[in-house]
Amino acid sequence: MTTTAELRAVAETYWSAADARDWDAFAATLADEVLYELPQARERIRGKDRYLRFNREHPGARRVRVERVVADGEGRQAAVRTRFTVGAEELHAIHFFVFDAAGRISGITDFWPEPYEPPAGRDHLVERY
Amino acid sequence: MTTTAELRAVAETYWSAADARDWDAFAATLADEVLYELPQARERIRGKDRYLRFNREHPGARRVRVERVVADGEGRQAAVRTRFTVGAEELHAIHFFVFDAAGRISGITDFWPEPYEPPAGRDHLVERY
Numbered sequence: 001m002t003t004t005a006e007l008r009a010v011a012e013t014y015w016s017a018a019d020a021r022d023w024d025a026f027a028a029t030l031a032d033e034v035l036y037e038l039p040q041a042r043e044r045i046r047g048k049d050r051y052l053r054f055n056r057e058h059p060g061a062r063r064v065r066v067e068r069v070v071a072d073g074e075g076r077q078a079a080v081r082t083r084f085t086v087g088a089e090e091l092h093a094i095h096f097f098v099f100d101a102a103g104r105i106s107g108i109t110d111f112w113p114e115p116y117e118p119p120a121g122r123d124h125l126v127e128r129y
Numbered sequence: 130m131t132t133t134a135e136l137r138a139v140a141e142t143y144w145s146a147a148d149a150r151d152w153d154a155f156a157a158t159l160a161d162e163v164l165y166e167l168p169q170a171r172e173r174i175r176g177k178d179r180y181l182r183f184n185r186e187h188p189g190a191r192r193v194r195v196e197r198v199v200a201d202g203e204g205r206q207a208a209v210r211t212r213f214t215v216g217a218e219e220l221h222a223i224h225f226f227v228f229d230a231a232g233r234i235s236g237i238t239d240f241w242p243e244p245y246e247p248p249a250g251r252d253h254l255v256e257r258y
Binding site: 043044045050071073081094110113114126129 | 171174197200201204225241246247254
């Protein structure tokens, strides 16, 4: 069963477990053959064991909270916006998940968009916040 | 009515119209009070008229194709991954949509993640592509 509500719950467990560094709960959300991709760096990690090591070994303390979950039961996929706190820095992150028939995460694609200064010439339409 | 299939269709029309610079078809997907946000630049545009001008006035030729649509009928929201071609450059973009009760887009949040070199120390887990 993979209803929209179930996919949402799995995505939320993934992030609460990551934030708590509860790697057993984190691992329970993952399919054995999970494929992780980071298109900005063109990096890929194959399989749950390696992906768990990647997370455990990640240097530095960081906290994460979920801002939005878009869960698509029909498409068996989800997209999540998070905010990471790393020291004094706040980062945006975006994550696309694909789920297997058992509702485990079989594909993860992460994006890390960075702040930038807006181009000139659109002040008449745009406000800053 | 705003089923998952309907939200998906609106998101796809938004992008096919943007790619074709068909601003009438594009406008038809938008709520009058649409709010556009670009968190990386902390920019915000309020209302359909301004948002249409922002798109019409955007300098330079660009093409866009949809890579993935995550549509959430229950949450009345969607997330879309696209690839933009601007001259010789290929860019990733990610878009979060919120819909009103009529199925028109009332909120858009865009992200433009840029390529970067991976940090050292994880070659034992990661492959490049």
